[in-house]
Amino acid sequence: MSLLARSGQRIALLMLVLFTTHLHASGPLRIAAASDLRYALDDIVDLYRTANPDAAIEVIYGSSGKMTTQIINGAPYDLFFSADISFPERLKAEGLTSSEPAVYALGRIVIWSNTVNAVGLTLEDLASDAVTRIAIAQPAHAPYGLRAKEAMQSAGVWQAVQRKLVFGENIAHTAQMVESGAAQVGIIALSLARFPELAKHGHHLIDNALHNPLTQGYVVTKRGGNKAEAMAFAGFMATGQAHNIMTRYGFIMPE
Amino acid sequence: MFTLGPAEWQAIEVTFRLCLYTTIILLVLAMPLAWWLAKGRSYARVVVQAVVALPLVLPPTVLGFYLLMALGPRGVVGKTLEDLGFHHLAFSFEGILIASVIYSMPFAVQPLTEAFSNLGRRPVEVASSLGAGALDRFRTVILPLTRGGFVVAATLTFAHTLGEFGVILMLGGSIPGETKVLSVLIYDHAEGMNYAAAHSLSLMLLIFAFITLFVVYSITRRFRVASV
Numbered sequence: 001m002s003l004l005a006r007s008g009q010r011i012a013l014l015m016l017v018l019f020t021t022h023l024h025a026s027g028p029l030r031i032a033a034a035s036d037l038r039y040a041l042d043d044i045v046d047l048y049r050t051a052n053p054d055a056a057i058e059v060i061y062g063s064s065g066k067m068t069t070q071i072i073n074g075a076p077y078d079l080f081f082s083a084d085i086s087f088p089e090r091l092k093a094e095g096l097t098s099s100e101p102a103v104y105a106l107g108r109i110v111i112w113s114n115t116v117n118a119v120g121l122t123l124e125d126l127a128s129d130a131v132t133r134i135a136i137a138q139p140a141h142a143p144y145g146l147r148a149k150e151a152m153q154s155a156g157v158w159q160a161v162q163r164k165l166v167f168g169e170n171i172a173h174t175a176q177m178v179e180s181g182a183a184q185v186g187i188i189a190l191s192l193a194r195f196p197e198l199a200k201h202g203h204h205l206i207d208n209a210l211h212n213p214l215t216q217g218y219v220v221t222k223r224g225g226n227k228a229e230a231m232a233f234a235g236f237m238a239t240g241q242a243h244n245i246m247t248r249y250g251f252i253m254p255e
Numbered sequence: 256m257f258t259l260g261p262a263e264w265q266a267i268e269v270t271f272r273l274c275l276y277t278t279i280i281l282l283v284l285a286m287p288l289a290w291w292l293a294k295g296r297s298y299a300r301v302v303v304q305a306v307v308a309l310p311l312v313l314p315p316t317v318l319g320f321y322l323l324m325a326l327g328p329r330g331v332v333g334k335t336l337e338d339l340g341f342h343h344l345a346f347s348f349e350g351i352l353i354a355s356v357i358y359s360m361p362f363a364v365q366p367l368t369e370a371f372s373n374l375g376r377r378p379v380e381v382a383s384s385l386g387a388g389a390l391d392r393f394r395t396v397i398l399p400l401t402r403g404g405f406v407v408a409a410t411l412t413f414a415h416t417l418g419e420f421g422v423i424l425m426l427g428g429s430i431p432g433e434t435k436v437l438s439v440l441i442y443d444h445a446e447g448m449n450y451a452a453a454h455s456l457s458l459m460l461l462i463f464a465f466i467t468l469f470v471v472y473s474i475t476r477r478f479r480v481a482s483v
Contacts, residue, residue, distance in 0.1 A: 030430065038447060058431045061443075073327040075346040075428050173446045197448060 028056030029229040030076055032067040034083035034216070035137075035172035036107055036144055036189035040249040041081065044242050048233065055229065063170035065141025071096060071221060078224030079234060083107060083171070083189075084143035085217025098225025104237055105251040107214035108190040109147050110203040114179050119202035121185065123155035123210070126164075134164045135183035137174045143214060144171040148187035150211035190250035216251075258455060265432050266440040266456075269348070273436060274416045277355040281363040281412050282405070284356070289367035294376075304368075308361045318358060319425030326350050326426070351427040351434050355416045362411040370404025371397075406474050414467040417460070 033041050038061050045057055062070075064082040071077055071091055081104065082088050088101035111121045126134055137145030145167070152158045166182075168174025171189050178186035179198060193203040218237070224230035236242055243253050259267075288307070292300055310318060326344035327333045333343030344350035374397065382396045398405070420438040427434030429443060437456055444453035 035446075060429050060431075061447075062429070070346065070428050073323055073329070073345050074333065074343050076430065076433075170446075176446055176448050179448055 027076070028058050029078050029224075029227060029233060031057065031059045031079045031081065031233070032071065032075070032077035033059050033061050033081040034064045034067070034143070035061045035170035036083050036191050036216075037061070037081055038172045038192065039195040040191050040246055040251065043245045044237070047241060047245065048236050052232075055233075057229075057233070061170070061172060063137065063142035063145075065143075066170070069141075076223060077221055078227050078230040079218065079220055081216070081218045081237075082143075083214060083216050084146075085215045087143075088217045088219035091219060091221070096222050097219045098222050099220035099231075099234070101217045101219045103215055103254045104218050105216045105246055105253060107144070107216055108208060108250060108252070109144060109151065109187055109206045109211070109214070110190050110193045111185060111206065112175070112178060112188050112193045112198065112201065112203040113185040114198075114201055115181055115184055117202060118185060118204050121204050123152060123157055123206065126152070126185065127157040127160035131185055132164060133166055133183040133185075134161055135166045135168055135174045135177040135186035135188075137171045137188075138167045138169060142168075142170050142174075144187075144189050145174070147211040147214055151187070151206050154210040194249045258451070260452075262431065262440065263452070263456065266435050266437050269432060269434070270417060270436040270438075273348070273352060273355055274413045276352055277359055277416045278363075278409050278412045280352075280356050281359060282409060285360070285363035285367050285408065289364050290371055292364070292368045293371035293374075307364045310358045311361050315358070315419070315421030316425060318354065319422040322350070322354050322357075322422070322426045326353070345426060346428045346430060346434060348433050351423050351436075354422045354426050355419060358419055358422050359412045359415045362415045363408045366404045366408040366411065367401070370401040370407075374400050403474055403477065407471055410467055410471050410474075414464060414471075418464070 031041075031045075041059055045059060048057070049055055060067075060077070064084055064087045067075075067077070067080060067082070068087040068090060071080060072094060080088060080091065085101050085103060088097065091097050092101055111118050111123070111126070113121070121131075125131065136148040139145040139149045149158065152161060166177060168177050168186075172192060174186050175188045175192045175198065177183045178188065187206070190203070190205065192198060218234065220230050220234060246253060288303070292304060294300075323345055324330050325332045328337055328343040328345070330343070330345075333345060337343050344353065378396050378400060379392055382392045387395065418438065419436070420442070423434060423436055424439055424442070427436075427439070429435050429439050435443075437460060441453050441456050441460075444450070444456070
């Protein structure tokens with residue numbers, strides 16, 4: 001047989017294998033999670049794994065808005081932990097969920113810096129010339145960015161800080177921009193500022209009366225409805241053990 | 256220095272698979288296309304040449320956006336597949352494979368076109384007049400005389416797919432074992448402030464990229480073929 005025909009046959013076989021494996025894949029439990037959960041949820045998943053050593057769980061982090069768009073466009077996630085319950089509600093309206101959106105935590109925002117002492121920094125201080133670059137998450141699709149914008153608007157400094165703002169793709173990216181020193185200060189999630197690496201530098205907790213609440217909600221997607229593990233993990237998030245970890249990262253647990 | 260965990264190995268496996276399949280598929284597709292392109296200078300050829308070269312100038316986000324729209328459950332291709340009982344292609348390995356084939360196309364087509372142009376029609380015509388069949392002509396005349404072009408096309412396609420990021424991020428998301436390639440994992444590590452892991456992988460890719468280009472330029476000198 002000639003080289004061409006042989007390689008043609010091989011490729012046909014390859015494509016067949018590729019597509020059929022994809023059809024049969026039920027795969028691991030895939031969790032889409034807002035970036036403010038990056039460290040807290042990693043700890044919770046570790047804990048869940050020690051209790052369920054056979055559990056195959058993958059967590060993919062990103063901004064809540066981006067994750068929502070991905071799910072609408074067919075991303076294979078079974079559970080979605082959003083930083084704002086409005087996103088799971090939008091998925092429900094699109095008919096892409098198999099559970100009621102439910103609140104799992106309340107988040108807080110803080111002013112944090114790696115280069116200056118942020119403990120005494122107020123929102124008003126952000127307008128001063130001493131502060132050159134402020135990182136926030138993209139308000140259009142990252143809830144923590146939107147709340148940062150609202151807080152600065154309430155404090156009356158939003159116009160003054162316009163030219164100093166840099167935007168992270170999600171709240172973890174925003175924290176990384178500040179951690180690297182590229183931005184002098186940032187408004188990030190308390191849950192990230194509590195991460196041991198970042199907690200070496202202090203933060204200033206922003207008054208939550210200045211912005212809409214960060215009501216964090218989760219939902220089981222339509223795809224996850226067929227998976228017992230999706231409900232099992234969602235149940236685990238409501239246990240005392242998981243709550244302890246969430247509280248350690250500064251989340252407030254719903255009643 | 257190189258401390259690779261299971262997540263890293265998984266990304267290496269996905270990346271290698273993607274690069275290998277892309278290279279095989281593209282060589283098969285590029286061969287007849289490059290042969291046709293090398294045959295003359297008609298307007299149709301200029302149009303095709305421009306289309307093939309588009310990924311060189313377009314932002315990867317443009318390609319990623321259109322592919323997401325087309326291959327997702329609401330897109331033309333994705334919806335048709337779903338209606339036929341298959342799975343749509345957004346956020347899947349097959350999806351990023353299609354994207355890679357398009358994205359790396361110029362790197363396979365251009366060196367081959369160049370090699371076929373340099374070869375000219377004469378050797379093939381002679382072989383034909385001596386009674387060699389089409390496959391025989393390909394195996395014993397074209398392939399040995401243009402193998403430099405094939406090696407350059409394969410190496411550049413493999414390397415360029417390795418360097419893909421924007422398209423995969425948009426179309427593939429970041430799904431472990433499926434669409435999380437090395438470039439996306441590095442981005443993820445940097446975002447999670449896991450600098451040690453990001454550094455290991457980045458350094459590895461830097462060395463690999465240098466070796467690849469070194470090989471390509473050595474071949475280009477030896478065989479006097481033009482690369483991109």
